[in-house]
Amino acid sequence: MPTMPAGGGSGDDNDKLWVAYVSVQFVVGGAFLLYALFYTQPSLIRATLDSATLSRLTVVSNATTASAATVSYNLAVSLKLYNPGDEANIYYDAMDALLRFRGAVIGPAANDTSPSVFLQRSKAGRDVNLEFDYGRRGSGGGVSVDGDVAAELEKEMRSVGTVTMDLELDVLVRVRFVEGGWKLREKPRIWCSMSIPVKADGRGALASGDRCRVKN
Template sequence: MADKNPQLNGAYYGPSIPPPPKSYHRPGRGGSGCGCCLFDCCCGCIFSLICKLVCTIIVIVGIAVLVFWLIVRPSKVKFHVTDASLTEFNYTNDGMLHYNLALNMTIRNPNRRLGIYYDNVEARALYQDARFASNEISPFYMGHKTTHYLSTEFKGQNLISLGADQTSEYNKQKSSGVYDIDVKLYLKIRFKLGVFKTGKFKPKIHCDLKVPLTANGNPSSGTFESTECELDY
């Protein structure tokens, strides 16, 4: 029969049965999991709110642009060089270009509700990517569905650098009597809609011209043809 061990509060255990091990309880870190969940929840709510706000702004801006387009129906302004007179275009061996070029241009504003302020207009003349002259044109305003006429003249001499291939191309054009001349307009404009005026824009106008040389009032090879220019915003 098993002996009674007074140290075990009257419990009986046989010689082959060991006493039960003592168990220990380690207190946990209460509240740490809940704090992380709360932080993640707040971050998710803020991110969702920002996404909704951005989407709302995009929708509002899109609707405003659509309404503006439906009301105004903006149309592209048209630029034409209607006439060009070239009475001198002589490139000498020392790199000096002597020139006398006069241009007449038209600008057509087809819009019914938009007026255009031309605050600054600079005209530049280039030959084979080399600028040889520039002029400032007086500011002007164009009302709805109007056409503006402007003229400019490039006259004088300037030193430009042409390579061997460019000089060869110049000699070919000199023989044909027709020169490839680029004219570019650099603009600063504002639009007017009713009493409202928009901010400043800086479009560029590129006119790729083929201009016959005129001698004694008569073109050496054909006549100049009206040319539409390209508008680049």
């Protein structure tokens, strides 16, 4: 009985080469992703609070609701954002900021952020200015807070003479690595604590230079 010639060797070799190629690409891509996540991320953004200027801070109790009050103020904050990476450029696509006092939100959103969209190259810094304007120009009035929050705020203003506020900034960024063109989308959060001396007329200013906390 005649034997059949072996004709599948070439195809099997090609399949093995293709599997080996895909495996190598997978390993290289995975290694690069791990490098990006564990080496680059911890130093993705550095944030510093440059200054904060507060004006017309007032607390008005609500006559009809004993447990509520209205806080009015204007706060201008200047931050410096720095990209310490050697191999990545950062594209800032959006910034959402809010202001807290003792955990309570007294600034649901910044009325103005400049700039809010920009490109930051490696080893470069950029100044970002935010403004919380609640009640100074009569545009929408102040912010409603619970009575105990208002009482603590008034206490700090009158007896301590310093008001401590916490700025939270959520940032949407895209990270493009110089080598290879890889991109990652990240949502770091920035926390800045501000202890602002307040005068009797509700004005105060802070020149800080303190580092803010950043969580990637």
